[in-house]
Amino acid sequence: MYKIVRKRVLNPTVTMMDIEAPLVAKKGQAGQFIILRVDKDGERIPLTIAGCDREGGTVKIIYQVVGATTMALNRKEEGEFIEDFVGPLGCPTKTDGVKKVCIVGGGVGCAIALPVAQKFHELGAEVHSIVGFRNKDLVILEDEFRACSDKLTIMTDDGSYGRQGVVTLPLKEALETGERYDEVITIGPVIMMKFVVQTTKPYNVPTTVSMNPIMIDGTGMCGGCRLTVGGKTKFACVDGPDFDGFEVDFDEAMERSTMYADFERHEREESCNLFKKEVQ
Amino acid sequence: MAIQPKKHEMPVQEAKVRAHNFKEVALGYTPEIAVAEAQRCLNCKNKPCVDGCPVNISIPEFISKVKESDFEGAYNIIAQSSSxxxxxxxxxPQETQCESKCTLGIKFEPVGIGRLERFVADYHNEHYKGEPVLPEPNGHKVAVIGSGPSGLTCAGDLAKKGYKVTVFEALHLAGGVLVYGIPEFRLPKSIVQKEVDTLKKYGVDVETNVVIGKTLTIDELFEDGYEAVFIGSGAGLPRFMGIPGESLKGVYSANEFLTRSNLMKAYDGHSHTPIMHAKTVAVVGGGNVAMDAARTALRLGAEHVYIVYRRSMEELPARKEEVEHAEEEGIEFKILNNPVEILGYHNPDDRRDPKNGFVTGIKVIKCELGEPDENGRRRPVEVPGSEYVIPVDCVIMSIGTSPNPLIKNTTEGLTVNRHGGIIVEEATGKTSKEGVYAGGDAVTGAATVILAMGAGKTAAKAIDEYITGKNN
Incomplete structure (x- = not known):
């Protein structure tokens, strides 16, 4: 059992938790993920590590309430326990030789992009961050991004905060006006990452994407998280989750992510009604 | 007294009934049938059956106890060799091991050794109420990686010698392939749990949710005071064929399909883990895992389940009993067929059609058997132009696994072969790194439960000798 040491609501659908897991906290690095089960008979879900307190022995996770399992997790309060928590899994984000980097995050993906930005900042690289949200109410981690970015651009779809438009807009402008990044790292919805890659490709800027497919064990055993990268089958859990964006088959990844859409809709509806009752 | 030429049948759930439930297929002998079957044993002086057993159970001795209705006595004899x-x-697979060597088998059917072993173990689990006699702790710590058959065996043998053993398991539940791979209807999970509980009574600690190679490394285990490490981490990454269409929705590895159903309990309907309830399913491969996947798909409600296998019935690597059970339940065998492509639905007029990207069929090519390959099995030769499509909505790939790189990548000094399997000295399980031993699928690639247990046993003995030698 793993204790929830701290819980903070970041926006109406996104929550942050610090989970007591000393072994994971000791090792976890930016780009890696954990797998958790909220309770017995629960589903195993992967969540990217949003930070580690090595001394305090806690691991930070940030999740968006999207399905039955994240709803169940959200019902847990500080001081309560979750059943299973395993990690750190996957490969850390590579930082070698990068002096100037652009981090592009979208929605809850920003939670995963933040530790990557922080790591580059600590290593002394120049960090430009572009983060996008649907509207002002959904903006998260602004102060944290500001603290580790040499330049921060906030975008909202409706213009209610920062600049209006999609994240690729300022990215394209930067590249057009001659910004030379050693690398662009993008984390967010697959469709957004696909467009980021389309934006950087003409400028041939190395672009890393962080994939988050359906997964069970997270150690390479099931193969459910497979992706086609450069024409080869890769497992996101052991080969990734970071991949060369120019090589990833995004359309296939998007298609595969809808495998259980019906089941999830059903689960969500069931869980959602229960959830509402408890809140009232 | 004339010898009964045939093994006593084991009562089973009727095929038509069991094809729709997940309860155990074979029901086991009654005490009366067990005694009658035991009486078929000739009690040969040279004991050929024992040589056929990877863990060398004293088979005639335990069967003699069964003849006398001393079932607990029989259990104690088995327990000396098997955890x-x-x-x-x-x-x-008794038919290729102990029972294949049985003298009775020359003229008649061999003694049902496996069925008797099962009876004795079940009888013990049901009736024995005593606590195990714990050995004197010897003060030495050993780490075991993986709680599958090789790890549990190694842990059990060492604990019985007084070692303090910790088993590290990556998943949330102990048992390895016994819980994620083999289905409930073939191996009830309560039985696995009971075996794990017995080990815990011997003082074995089981740490779930620890991935060695990620959460901790082998070198850190040594720093923590473990004097030896056994790697029984299993086979790892599922193989795919590399044919078009393997990323379509509805294509599973057998590992994923079985893990969803078994470990994550998708079969019982209350689970939060989804699984596809397909109407027609093709399982590619002919091993035990393929049979398990096919029979699971049937129980989840499929109307047609095909085993697609490129050789003939003779070459099927699965246990005979599993193939027979599968046939009785209505699994259809498409033998001498090799998949060339998986076909999917694509609506050119509607990108949002929910059926887009789902499997609609598997294109196979017919094969003939050619010359034997290096393993002596006749090689399948494709018949040009014989391709045809089997309409299915789910494809399960069950064509083996390749070793998991997690431990190899984080352990300096550990040598692996070109397939990624850990290289060991066969007689001891010793690896290239001092104090590190390995066994089971992590060494051999996908094999059987009993071979893994044999390897765990061998390594336990070698680890004991290593630690004793070091401290003298």
Whole structure:
């Protein structure tokens, strides 16, 4: 059992938790993920590590309430326990030789992009961050991004905060006006990452994407998280989750992510009604 | 007294009934049938059956006890050699091991050794109420990586010698392939749990949710005071064929399909883990895992389940009993067929059609058997122009696994072969790194439960000698 040491609501659908897991906290690095089960008979879900307190022995996770399992997790309060928590899994984000980097995050993906930005900042690289949200109410981690970015651009779809438009807009402008990044790292919805890659490709800027497919064990055993990268089958859990964006088959990844859409809709509806009752 | 030429049949759930439930297929002998079957044993002086057993159970001795209705006595004899008798009695391929050497088998059917082993173990589990006699702790710590058959065996043998053993398991539940791979209807999970609980009574600690190679490394285990490490981490990454269409929705590895159903309990309907309830399913491959996947798909409600296998019935690597059970339940065998492509639905007029990207069929090519390959099995030769499509909505790839790189990548000094399997000295399980031993699928690639147990046993003995030698 793993204790929830701290819980903070970041926006109406996104929550942050610090989970007591000393072994994971000791090792976890930016780009890696954990797998958790909220309770017995629960589903195993992967969540990217949003930070580690090595001394305090806690691991930070940030999740968006999207399905039955994240709803169940959200019902847990500080001081309560979750059943299973395993990690750190996957490969850390590579930082070698990068002096100037652009981090592009979208929605809850920003939670995963933040530790990557922080790591580059600590290593002394120049960090430009572009983060996008649907509207002002959904903006998260602004102060944290500001603290580790040499330049921060906030975008909202409706213009209610920062600049209006999609994240690729300022990215394209930067590249057009001659910004030379050693690398662009993008984390967010697959469709957004696909467009980021389309934006950087003409400028041939190395672009890393962080994939988050359906997964069970997270150690390479099931193969459910497979992706086609450069024409080869890769497992996101052991080969990734970071991949060369120019090589990833995004359309296939998007298609595969809808495998259980019906089941999830059903689960969500069931869980959602229960959830509402408890809140009232 | 004339010898009864045939083995006593084991009562089973009727095929038509069991094809729709997940309860155990074979129901086991009654005490009366067990005694009658034991009486078929000739009690040969040279004991050929024992040589056929990877863990060398004293087979004639335990059967003699069964003849006398001393079932607990029989259990004690088996327990000297095997840590998991209730498991082995169910999943061992006895027809190629102990029973293949049985003298009775020359003229008649061999003694039903596996069925007797299962009976004895179940009888013990049901009736024995005593606590195990714990050995004097010897003060030495050993780490075991993986709680599958090789790890549990190694842990059990060392604990019985007084070692303080910690088993590290990556998943949330102990048992390895016994819980994620082999289905409930073939090996009830309560039996695996009982075997794990017995080990815990011997003082074995089981740490779940620890991935060695990620959460901790082998070198850190040594720093923590473990004097030896056994790697029984299993086979790892599922193989795919590399044919078009393998990323379509509805294509599973057998590992994923079985893990969803078994470990994550998708079969019982209350689970939060989804699984596809397909109407027609093609399982590619002919091993035990393929049979398990096919029979699971059937129980989840499929109307047609095909085994697609490129050789003939003769070459099927699965246990005979599993193939027979599968046939009785209505699994259809498409033998001498090799998949060339998986076909999917694509609506050119509607990108948002929910059926887009789902499997609609599997294109196969017919094969003939050619010359034997290096393993002596006749090689399948494709017949040009014989391709045809089998309409299915789910494809399960069950064509083996390749070793998991997690431990190799984080352990300096550990040598692996070109397939990624850990290289060991066969007689001891010793690896290239001092104090590190390995066994089971992590060494051999996908094999059987009993071979893994044999390897765990060998390594336990070698680890004991290593630690004793070091401290003298």
């Amino acid at each position: 998991l008798p209730a498991v082995c009695g169910r999943v061992c």
